[in-house]
Amino acid sequence: MTRHVFLLFHRYIGLLMAVFLIIAGVTGSAIAFYDELDAGLNPTLYQVEPPGTPPLSLDEIARKIDQQYLQGNAFIRYTKFPEKDDIAIRFYLLANHDPSTGEPYPLAFNWIFANPYTGEVLGTRTFGAWKLDSAHIMPLLWELHYSLTLPWPYGEWIFGAVALLWTLDCCMAVYLTFPRSRRKFFRQWPKAWSVNLRVGAARAIRDSHIAFSLWLWGMLFMLAVSGVMFNLNHQVYQPVLSKIVDYEHVHDTLPEATAEQRQQRISLETARQKAREYLQDWQAENSFTVYEEDSLTLDMRKYAYRYKVKSALDLPASYAQTAIYLSAADGRFLARSHPRVDTGNFISTWLGALHMGRVFGAWYQWVMFFMGIVVTLVTVSGVMIWWRKRRSGKPKGHN
Numbered sequence: 001m002t003r004h005v006f007l008l009f010h011r012y013i014g015l016l017m018a019v020f021l022i023i024a025g026v027t028g029s030a031i032a033f034y035d036e037l038d039a040g041l042n043p044t045l046y047q048v049e050p051p052g053t054p055p056l057s058l059d060e061i062a063r064k065i066d067q068q069y070l071q072g073n074a075f076i077r078y079t080k081f082p083e084k085d086d087i088a089i090r091f092y093l094l095a096n097h098d099p100s101t102g103e104p105y106p107l108a109f110n111w112i113f114a115n116p117y118t119g120e121v122l123g124t125r126t127f128g129a130w131k132l133d134s135a136h137i138m139p140l141l142w143e144l145h146y147s148l149t150l151p152w153p154y155g156e157w158i159f160g161a162v163a164l165l166w167t168l169d170c171c172m173a174v175y176l177t178f179p180r181s182r183r184k185f186f187r188q189w190p191k192a193w194s195v196n197l198r199v200g201a202a203r204a205i206r207d208s209h210i211a212f213s214l215w216l217w218g219m220l221f222m223l224a225v226s227g228v229m230f231n232l233n234h235q236v237y238q239p240v241l242s243k244i245v246d247y248e249h250v251h252d253t254l255p256e257a258t259a260e261q262r263q264q265r266i267s268l269e270t271a272r273q274k275a276r277e278y279l280q281d282w283q284a285e286n287s288f289t290v291y292e293e294d295s296l297t298l299d300m301r302k303y304a305y306r307y308k309v310k311s312a313l314d315l316p317a318s319y320a321q322t323a324i325y326l327s328a329a330d331g332r333f334l335a336r337s338h339p340r341v342d343t344g345n346f347i348s349t350w351l352g353a354l355h356m357g358r359v360f361g362a363w364y365q366w367v368m369f370f371m372g373i374v375v376t377l378v379t380v381s382g383v384m385i386w387w388r389k390r391r392s393g394k395p396k397g398h399n
């Protein structure tokens with residue numbers, strides 16, 4: 001009875017997820033090399049000529065951008081610092097509200113690329129817009145992968161629900177590969193790991209569906225669980241993980257800002273300099289190496305700046321996860337975090353890095369490129385198996 005229920009779940013939930021997993025697989029292969037492809041497609045947005053003089057301060061660049069483009073209609077929520085001297089600085093924008101209507105000002109774009117030495121705007125883009133030019137194709141693929149480009153939070157919730165079903169399906173699918181007879185388990189189960197190419201196309205497709213899923217089960221399960229983490233973090237992932245291991249999401253521990261505090265805001269450069277001071281104090285206490293600045297983010301919900309750097313506390317060859325949090329109102333220190341702060345953080349950081357191909361170097365990016373193809377092929381082959389059985393008129397529950 002249990003096997004029959006699992007089979008029905010695997011079959012029909014698999015069909016329900018098919019379109020979403022194919023979209024996730026195809027787009028996932030492309031965005032495994034997101035940074036490289038985006039920079040290669042848009043050299044005029046990314047490349048600058050270092051003049052041999054220091055970059056302008058963030059406040060100077062922001063002032064130039066506001067005078068030329070924003071005119072008070074938007075503010076900088078996120079700053080991505082250049083990885084090298086010849087790379088542009090990037091800003092993500094949020095609209096200010098029109099005091100006469102209370103509505104956000106309409107924005108023609110939400111990303112700006114600028115020369116860090118002159119403040120000159122190199123180009124703009126609207127992240128996730130349905131435009132197929134070189135400036136928008138990679139962000140569009142990213143948004144399709146993450147949320148189908150649907151308005152927040154509906155796309156994230158849909159993909160989160162798919163990831164949750166996929167996680168359950170991964171577990172049931174393994175069980176379905178087990179032989180019905182326990183006495184023949186060790187003699188028959190190894191056959192599920194192989195593909196017999198001499199028994200016709202239909203059987204080869206079925207064998208490939210099972211064998212690829214078994215050999216790569218760990219990676220498929222990781223993608224499913226990390227999908228839940230990205231899209232249903234507060235709703236599902238955090239509550240479950242917190243029951244298993246120590247896990248404190250530092251952002252959730254930050255104090256709420258008062259209405260009075262929200263009436264004032266320190267500048268970007270002031271936030272950067274204060275965060276650097278707090279980081280130096282931290283280094284003096286714990287003696288770790290900081291490799292480079294990564295980003296500065298204004299969190300409007302907590303009204304706090306998050307300053308991130310790449311450091312020796314992060315995972316090897318991975319993205320920046322060492323962070324300082326400070327009040328956006330007055331710059332006072334609020335918190336700090338890194339991947340090794342507790343077991344839950346360590347697990348979550350590894351899941352995120354593995355999912356995004358941001359660990360171990362370029363070879364693992366290729367692994368994730370091929371995993372996107374595998375997800376697509378396994379999903380398509382599953383639909384083909386169902387369609388063949390449906391056309392052949394085999395009884396329900398037949399495996």
